[in-house]
Amino acid sequence: MSSTFVTLFVVDLALLACFICMPVMRGEDAFFGVRVDSETYRGEGRRILRRYWFWLVMTFLQVEAVGFVVSYFKGRAEFASVASPLLLLPLAALLYVIFYRQVKPLERVEEGQRFASSLKARRLKDYTSLALEVLVVLMTIVPVVLLVHYYPQLPERIPVHWNWRGEPDAWARKSYYSVFSLAATLVYLQGLILFIKHGLLGVKMTLPAEHTEEYLRLKEEALGFTLRFMDWMRLLVCVMLGGLAANVALTSVEHLRPLSKVVAVAAEVAGLMMIASALYMAYHFYATDRRLKTEAGRVYVQRQRDAEHWYLGGLVYFNREDPALWVEKLVGWGYTFNLGNKWGYLYLAVILGVPLLLFLPLEK
Amino acid sequence: MYIVVDERDGRPIYRQVADEIRGLIARGELREGAGLPPVRQVAADLGVNLNTVAAAYRELQREGLISVRHGAGATVASRTARGKSDGELRKPLRAALTALVLAGLPRAEIMTLVSDELRGLLKRGK
Numbered sequence: 001m002s003s004t005f006v007t008l009f010v011v012d013l014a015l016l017a018c019f020i021c022m023p024v025m026r027g028e029d030a031f032f033g034v035r036v037d038s039e040t041y042r043g044e045g046r047r048i049l050r051r052y053w054f055w056l057v058m059t060f061l062q063v064e065a066v067g068f069v070v071s072y073f074k075g076r077a078e079f080a081s082v083a084s085p086l087l088l089l090p091l092a093a094l095l096y097v098i099f100y101r102q103v104k105p106l107e108r109v110e111e112g113q114r115f116a117s118s119l120k121a122r123r124l125k126d127y128t129s130l131a132l133e134v135l136v137v138l139m140t141i142v143p144v145v146l147l148v149h150y151y152p153q154l155p156e157r158i159p160v161h162w163n164w165r166g167e168p169d170a171w172a173r174k175s176y177y178s179v180f181s182l183a184a185t186l187v188y189l190q191g192l193i194l195f196i197k198h199g200l201l202g203v204k205m206t207l208p209a210e211h212t213e214e215y216l217r218l219k220e221e222a223l224g225f226t227l228r229f230m231d232w233m234r235l236l237v238c239v240m241l242g243g244l245a246a247n248v249a250l251t252s253v254e255h256l257r258p259l260s261k262v263v264a265v266a267a268e269v270a271g272l273m274m275i276a277s278a279l280y281m282a283y284h285f286y287a288t289d290r291r292l293k294t295e296a297g298r299v300y301v302q303r304q305r306d307a308e309h310w311y312l313g314g315l316v317y318f319n320r321e322d323p324a325l326w327v328e329k330l331v332g333w334g335y336t337f338n339l340g341n342k343w344g345y346l347y348l349a350v351i352l353g354v355p356l357l358l359f360l361p362l363e364k
Numbered sequence: 365m366y367i368v369v370d371e372r373d374g375r376p377i378y379r380q381v382a383d384e385i386r387g388l389i390a391r392g393e394l395r396e397g398a399g400l401p402p403v404r405q406v407a408a409d410l411g412v413n414l415n416t417v418a419a420a421y422r423e424l425q426r427e428g429l430i431s432v433r434h435g436a437g438a439t440v441a442s443r444t445a446r447g448k449s450d451g452e453l454r455k456p457l458r459a460a461l462t463a464l465v466l467a468g469l470p471r472a473e474i475m476t477l478v479s480d481e482l483r484g485l486l487k488r489g490k
Contacts, residue, residue, distance in 0.1 A: 113371070114368055114370040114371070115368070115369055115371075115410060116366040116368045116369070116409075117366060117369070117406045117409035117410045118365070118366050118409065119365045119367060119385075119388070119394070119400060120401065121400070121401040121437065122401070122405060202404055202405060202408055204408040205408075205409050206409070207366065207409065209368045209370070212366055212368070303371075305411065306411055321413070322411055323404065323407045323408055323412075323414050324407075324408035324411070
């Protein structure tokens with residue numbers, strides 16, 4: 001029974017919480033991305049939702065029990081660490097889709113409505129701070145310069161991972177790859193976040209013709225907040241990954257070693273702040289939804305024409321006719337991309353590159 | 365500031381977009397030099413084809429109400445549409461008045477309606 005198991009149990013618990021909340025659509029007569037009658041929602045809908053929750057919790061308990069038994073009695077913690085999230089995610093997603101299919105026939109089709117479009121151009125320069133850009137560029141370049149400069153002096157065995165006290169706990173043989181992979185990940189992530197930020201400016205903002213002012217104000221506010229959040233994350237990524245990348249040199253070179261502790265602590269603090277910021281962002285979306293509900297009466301607004309293009313219970317949007325690449329999520333908060341748009345696959349490929357890059361430096 | 369498009373309206377979408385922007389210019393809510401959002405943004409928000417919005421912008425450009433420059437986007441160029449003869453201007457007026465007459469409204473009521481609408485347009489256009 002290791003701390004790994006406890007960490008993973010917490011991750012699984014968070015996953016379970018996500019799937020429990022996901023189908024509920026912010027206190028409206030809609031769930032699983034499907035709008036239904038008030039009566040249906042309170043009767044048949046409630047029953048379906050409860051059945052879904054029951055099966056979800058049961059699946060969770062079974063997966064955790066198997067993980068616990070295997071890791072506790074067989075001493076194979078790696079089974080629990082790999083199998084339980086890998087098993088739980090597809091099973092929960094499967095349950096979600098099964099229950100979505102039960103809800104779909106109950107859908108109430110809405111009449112075509114009137115919709116609005118803002119006449120205020122959303123431009124990148126309005127959401128960009130020059131000082132921050134300069135800072136981010138500097139903090140991305142400095143570790144790279146440091147590594148290039150000290151590369152000849154680095155020993156054959158270099159640190160690639162540090163524990164929470166800032167002491168190295170994983171090592172690798174010196175190579176261009178092992179020395180520069182963290183810095184490369186940093187540059188990649190900076191590019192990725194900037195790429196997504198640029199894409200989000202063109203997000204499809206669905207504005208009903210009633211209460212348009214309120215929707216417009218709150219949705220623009222939410223978008224502005226998201227873009228500022230991304231800038232903030234770019235800064236934190238710089239401190240965290242840039243710090244770690246620089247530490248490859250700082251830990252190994254004698255006269256720079258005192259600095260390495262400071263940098264390690266800064267990287268750790270940045271990591272914690274990233275988690276805190278993500279939680280605050282979730283709260284902000286939640287608060288915006290509540291304000292929309294009180295000011296405009298409804299949060300979930302879709303054209304029937306668009307609603308027909310959400311698949312798997314509102315998890316995937318595929319619409320070739322829609323010029324928008326980024327759209328507001330149907331279930332959950334934030335934005336997702338239109339898979340009917342060929343550029344969406346570019347985003348998908350670039351985003352899928354991140355986990356690969358994050359794990360590569362750990363290899364020997 | 366925003367424009368509204370109604371799918372159940374008989375007019376094609378590009379005409380509705382053009383009419384809405386024309387209305388905002390006439391009422392003075394969009395002033396000369398004011399920038400319009402890129403075609404892509406409006407098309408995405410409304411969930412319509414890019415060509416639909418581009419057609420509306422082209423129509424407004426032909427009338428001299430907006431100017432479109434590459435890179436700089438579209439801006440409001442003038443508050444007076446050009447190139448329409450007296451006869452062309454009368455046609456929609458006649459159609460609208462015919463509808464009112466056929467609706468059975470007496471002359472005085474029609475006059476009140478017309479002056480109300482006109483006042484609404486000119487007041488904000490000042």
